[in-house]
Structures are given as C-alpha cells and as structure tokens.
Amino acid sequence: MxxxxxxxxxxxxxxxxxxxxxxxxxxxxxxxxxxxxxxxxxxxxxxxxxxxxxxxxxxxxxxxxxxxxxxxxxxxxxxxxxxxxxxxxxxxxxxxxxxxxxxxxxxxxxxxxxxxxxxxxxxxxxxDLTQAEAVVEIIRAKTESGLRSALSQLWGEFSKRLKQVSEKLTELLAQVEASIDFPEEDIGTFSADKMAESIAKITSVLEELLATAKQSRLLREGITISLAGRPNVGKSTLLNSLLERERAIVTPLPGTTRDTIEEFLDIDGLPARLIDTAGIRKAKNLIDRESIRRTRLALREADLILFVLDGSTPLSGADTEIAEEVSKKKTLVVINKIDLPMRINKVRIFFSSEDIVSVSAKEGSGISDLKRAIVSLFRGVPSPEPAFLANLRHQTMLEKALRCLENAHSLLTTTAGEIPLELIAFELRDGLRSIGEVTGEVTTDDILNEIFSRFCIGK
Ligand SMILES: Nc1nc2c(ncn2[C@@H]2O[C@H](COP(=O)(O)OP(=O)(O)OP(=O)(O)O)[C@@H](O)[C@H]2O)c(=O)[nH]1
Ligand SMILES: [Mg+2]
The missing domain is CATH 3.30.1360.120 (Probable tRNA modification gtpase trme; domain 1)
Incomplete structure (x- = not known):
C-alpha cells in the first residue's frame, strides 16, 4: 500500500x-x-x-x-x-x-x-467501482443521453440499486444461517414458501437491472450498421445523407466505393457506427475480390444491415442474391431514388412491408423516416435513458448473481424432504459476492488494473 x-x-x-x-x-x-x-x-x-x-x-x-x-x-x-x-x-x-x-x-x-x-x-x-467506471464513460460519451446516464451513474444511481439488492440478500442469508445454527426452530414449510417468495422478488429486481444493463451497453457502445447492395444503388449517397456531409465519394460509375468507410453517427440519441461498403458484384480482379471480402466482413459485424435497392430499376438477379445473403440478419430494406420514376417490383416477396423504407438519398426525402425506423428497432426495451451505463463486466456479474438466486429458489421449491439450507446459504453468499464485485466491495488487483487501464492519464 x-x-x-x-x-x-x-x-x-x-x-x-x-x-x-x-x-x-x-x-x-x-x-x-x-x-x-x-x-x-x-x-x-x-x-x-x-x-x-x-x-x-x-x-x-x-x-x-x-x-x-x-x-x-x-x-x-x-x-x-x-x-x-x-x-x-x-x-x-x-x-x-x-x-x-x-x-x-x-x-x-x-x-x-x-x-x-x-x-x-x-x-x-x-x-465505488461503478462510479469510477462512470468517469470513463463521461469522458468518452458520444451522445447526450449516454452522457446523462453516465452522470447519473456517477451520482451513485447504479450503486444505490445494487445496494438495495445486496441488503435484501444479506437479510435472507442471515435468516437461512439462523435456521442452520438453530435447527430446533425448524423453518417449516410456511417460512420456506415465504423465503422462496422473497428470493423471487429479488430475482425480478435483478432481472430488471440486467435488462437496463443490456440496453445501456447498446447506448454506450452503439450499434453497427452496414450498408449493402449492388453497385450504383446509392449506398455512399445514403451514408452522406445520414451524416449530413459529403464523406464518401459518389459518382455515376458502378464500383466507386472500393474500401469500407466507417463513421460515427448519433441517430436521435442512438449511437451508431455506420459502414459504407463496396457494392456486391462478381469480382473481375484482385481489387474487386478484396473489396468484396471487406464488404462481407462489414456485413458479418453488423447489428443492422441497410439493404439498399435502386427504386428506378426492376429488381435484378444480383439484388435477390444479396437479399438472401442479408436476410439472415436484422435488415431494413431501403428503396432509394424515389425522386425518379419507380420501376422496382417484387420486393415484398423477400421482405415484409414494415421493414421497407423509401428514400431519396440524393434529395434527402424519407431520411428522417429511415432514422425513426432504425431507432425503433433498437428501442423496444424499457426506458430510453437508463439510469446507468453498465458494461460487460457488470452484466456478467449480474447474470451470475441471477443464476445463484435461481439455484437457491429451485432448491427451496423442488427439494422433497429436508430443505438443504447449507446449499441455499452457499448460493446466496455467491450471489452477494457477485454483486459486491460490481460495486468493488469484493475485488482483486487484476480487476482493478483492467478497469483503470482504460482511463486516460491525468484522470
Ligand atoms: N436520382 C437519384 N440519384 C441518386 C440517388 N442516390 C444516388 N444517386 C446517384 O446514383 C449514383 C451512384 O451513387 P453512389 O452513392 O455512388 O452509389 P453506391 O451504391 O455507393 O455505388 P458503389 O460505390 O459503386 O457501390 C450517383 O450518380 C448518385 O448521384 C437518389 O436518391 N436519386
Ligand atoms: Mg459507394
């Protein structure tokens, strides 16, 4: 020390x-x-x-x-x-x-x-540790809501909720341990039921915390959106339109984009990494082959694919091939160039109409509908602004605590005959420990080094 x-x-x-x-x-x-x-x-x-x-x-x-x-x-x-x-x-x-x-x-x-x-x-x-981690989030926040959540975590919102859970768990553990120490005061079926009920209550609080944690990870780390489609459908124009600046080169020539282009974008508070890709086509040379390989990598990474179609031309064989490839992932179909006479057909064979948005990337029409559609896909979950920004470490520990509670619950409810109090106490203790690791009551040097190495010098 x-x-x-x-x-x-x-x-x-x-x-x-x-x-x-x-x-x-x-x-x-x-x-x-x-x-x-x-x-x-x-x-x-x-x-x-x-x-x-x-x-x-x-x-x-x-x-x-x-x-x-x-x-x-x-x-x-x-x-x-x-x-x-x-x-x-x-x-x-x-x-x-x-x-x-x-x-x-x-x-x-x-x-x-x-x-x-x-x-x-x-x-x-x-x-505590969650507050220390909030400091990093504040420095790195990419959206206003991310910043507000990080600030509320710094003010101890996450810690407060965790503390409530661990207090309840400690109380329960004390009861179980008392029953172990004084077996003559048999806890009986009635209190076993009551205990199972208490465990179920804590479980649901923990489940809620975990749901917020998962949602907040999305808010913090952002989603990855990849643009896909055959050459010349207007992917780069769409990227520029979403970014509201001329980031990618656009020309009337098919095959303009060769390398993937990544930009960060705040879509109505949802942070996103937007990747423009080279159009998917038959490779004629080494450059084509490499750019298509990069396109496929970007599609694999994507949390959402924007599958761009040129609305001014009929659906082609190339389009349907790409449609099959992308439909394995969460996809929005973007019918582009609606400022031109529409000649596209058959799109609804592959995709349901709520997954289709029509835009003119060039003129900007439909872009706000597209943004809304993207956000609503990722905002199915509770509050849009979580009270904290959990990271993977928090999530893993909360999941572990939840498993312990579930084990304890099933030991209580499914065991015939004598209730295995020792085992239940063991699970509750383990659960408490996991929550303690989130706040830093229980830590190791490894955890601390891992956490603080993500900071910048001077903070
Ligand atoms: N009329 C009209 N033209 C558009 C629209 N969006 C793109 N274009 C035109 O379509 C052509 C191709 O646009 P790009 O954005 O380069 O297409 P891309 O899909 O990125 O093409 P590659 O990079 O070759 O795969 C350009 O001439 C654009 O001006 C649109 O909404 N309306
Ligand atoms: Mg392009």
Whole structure:
C-alpha cells in the first residue's frame, strides 16, 4: 500500500495546444512540492494556504521563471482523491506543461498511471467501482443521453440499486444461517414458501437491472450498421445523407466505393457506427475480390444491415442474391431514388412491408423516416435513458448473481424432504459476492488494473 501514498503528478488536460493546461498533483507531499516551485505574488506558501483557495504567481526553478500561473490548493479529505491536491493552471503548451511537470518530478512526485487519480478516489473510499467506471464513460460519451446516464451513474444511481439488492440478500442469508445454527426452530414449510417468495422478488429486481444493463451497453457502445447492395444503388449517397456531409465519394460509375468507410453517427440519441461498403458484384480482379471480402466482413459485424435497392430499376438477379445473403440478419430494406420514376417490383416477396423504407438519398426525402425506423428497432426495451451505463463486466456479474438466486429458489421449491439450507446459504453468499464485485466491495488487483487501464492519464 506504500505505493498508494506516493505523490503523483500528471498533465490533466488533453495534449496539444490550448488556452490553459493543468498539471495536477495528488498525495501527502503535494503542498511541499508546490512550495518549492511556486512563487506566490503575495509571498504566501501553498502549504500555508487554506483549503480550496486559488493563488496567483509563477512557477520558477533556480531563479528562472517558467510560467505565470494560477495555483489551486485543495486539502484532504474534500478532494477528488481524498488526498491533498494541487492544480497548477498554466498556459496550454505541451513543452511548457512538461517542464512544469518535470520540476514536480524533480521534487519527488511520481508520474501518475492512467486513471490513478480516480483509482485513489476508489481506494480511499470516496466512490465505488461503478462510479469510477462512470468517469470513463463521461469522458468518452458520444451522445447526450449516454452522457446523462453516465452522470447519473456517477451520482451513485447504479450503486444505490445494487445496494438495495445486496441488503435484501444479506437479510435472507442471515435468516437461512439462523435456521442452520438453530435447527430446533425448524423453518417449516410456511417460512420456506415465504423465503422462496422473497428470493423471487429479488430475482425480478435483478432481472430488471440486467435488462437496463443490456440496453445501456447498446447506448454506450452503439450499434453497427452496414450498408449493402449492388453497385450504383446509392449506398455512399445514403451514408452522406445520414451524416449530413459529403464523406464518401459518389459518382455515376458502378464500383466507386472500393474500401469500407466507417463513421460515427448519433441517430436521435442512438449511437451508431455506420459502414459504407463496396457494392456486391462478381469480382473481375484482385481489387474487386478484396473489396468484396471487406464488404462481407462489414456485413458479418453488423447489428443492422441497410439493404439498399435502386427504386428506378426492376429488381435484378444480383439484388435477390444479396437479399438472401442479408436476410439472415436484422435488415431494413431501403428503396432509394424515389425522386425518379419507380420501376422496382417484387420486393415484398423477400421482405415484409414494415421493414421497407423509401428514400431519396440524393434529395434527402424519407431520411428522417429511415432514422425513426432504425431507432425503433433498437428501442423496444424499457426506458430510453437508463439510469446507468453498465458494461460487460457488470452484466456478467449480474447474470451470475441471477443464476445463484435461481439455484437457491429451485432448491427451496423442488427439494422433497429436508430443505438443504447449507446449499441455499452457499448460493446466496455467491450471489452477494457477485454483486459486491460490481460495486468493488469484493475485488482483486487484476480487476482493478483492467478497469483503470482504460482511463486516460491525468484522470
Ligand atoms: N436520382 C437519384 N440519384 C441518386 C440517388 N442516390 C444516388 N444517386 C446517384 O446514383 C449514383 C451512384 O451513387 P453512389 O452513392 O455512388 O452509389 P453506391 O451504391 O455507393 O455505388 P458503389 O460505390 O459503386 O457501390 C450517383 O450518380 C448518385 O448521384 C437518389 O436518391 N436519386
Ligand atoms: Mg459507394
């Protein structure tokens, strides 16, 4: 734990030019280090300053002034890390910031690892693991609703719900253990029923949490949408239209797009990775073969395929071949070029009409209907804005807890004769442990390293 007491430093603003850059120190020596490199205008030493105060002065070493700065003094425990924190607001140039940081290193600070400030906030008990993870989500949020969910997770919404579940579970476990310890007060059939009922209640709360977790993963990670269709039907035009900018090259020549093109898109709050692909056709040369291979990869990855058809031409053999290929996945058929006279037929043989949207990618008509259709496909689930942004780790642990509860429940309800209390207690304990792993009450160094390595340095 000695390592945790070292004073750490990092440039907390993003690298590159900016009006202001911040060098942040955290640890018991922060103020002493600040004393040695900071010359306050009024001569006040940071270590003598009261907490949560801002000081004007300069950073100097060996008589040489490096920068004019504002220095913030925040004393433990009311700080981000619960340690003494000093933030030096410098002019934002990376060379200058590095020089200021080097000075602090020379005075005994250590370079912070990615996420180390937040890790200390966790280790010092200011936040739990789900809140620490929310910090990453806030920094990386790609949509407004993603940001709001991450913020509500940071404020402890997820932790609160998990805590309710684990409190109820602990209560149950205590009852089971009491019955093991005092078998003469036989828990009898009545209380076994009651216990099964309590377990079922917790199970349904957990199931609800899990559903939100799954939905929030979608919101956070986004869905992958691949465009598919034969050459020249207007896939790239559709990509541009959805993005509202001329991202991909469009020409009247079939075979314009060779490589897959990926762009991030916020579709009415649903984050999506949109992939334009090369038209599927018979390969005539090596480039064709490679581009079609890439197209197929993009289709395999897709959560949704937008199958684009040219409405101004009759359905061709090439179209029906692609239709068969894509229909294995969740697909929306986009009939394009409706600004031209319509000659397309037979589409309804392959797809039901609610999966068909007509647009003119070139003129922009029908694009908002298409967006609505996409969103409604992925918004079948409860609230559109979950109260937290669960990740795969949370989901796995919640699923594990759920299995334990189900086991306990079936032990209670299906066992003939004496109720196997020891086994039930074992399952409940295991379930509690899994929930504890989500919040970080139960952790290992591996889990912590995995989580905090996803942070950027300085956070
Ligand atoms: N009239 C009309 N023309 C369109 C529409 N969408 C695309 N086009 C035209 O169709 C031609 C092909 O468009 P692209 O977007 O390059 O088609 P693509 O499917 O990406 O073609 P490849 O990259 O070759 O597979 C271009 O001349 C576009 O201007 C539309 O909605 N209406
Ligand atoms: Mg194209």
């Amino acid at each position: 000695n390592e945790e007491r070292e004073t750490i430093v990092a440039i907390s603003t993003s690298p590159g030019e900016g009006g202001i850059g911040i060098v942040r120190l955290s640890g018991s020596r922060s103020l002493t280090i600040a004393d040695r490199i900071f010359k306050g205008k009024n001569g006040l030493k940071p270590s003598k300053a009261s907490t949560h105060t801002l000081h004007y002065g300069c950073i100097a070493s060996n008589g040489e002034v490096l920068d004019e700065v504002l220095l913030t003094v925040m004393r433990a425990p009311r700080t981000y890390t619960r340690e003494d924190v000093v933030e030096i607001n410098c002019h934002g140039g990376i060379i200058l910031l590095k020089k200021v940081m080097e000075l602090t290193l020379r005075e005994g600070a250590r370079l912070a690892q990615p996420g180390e400030f937040t890790k200390r906030a966790f280790l010092n008990g200011r936040i």
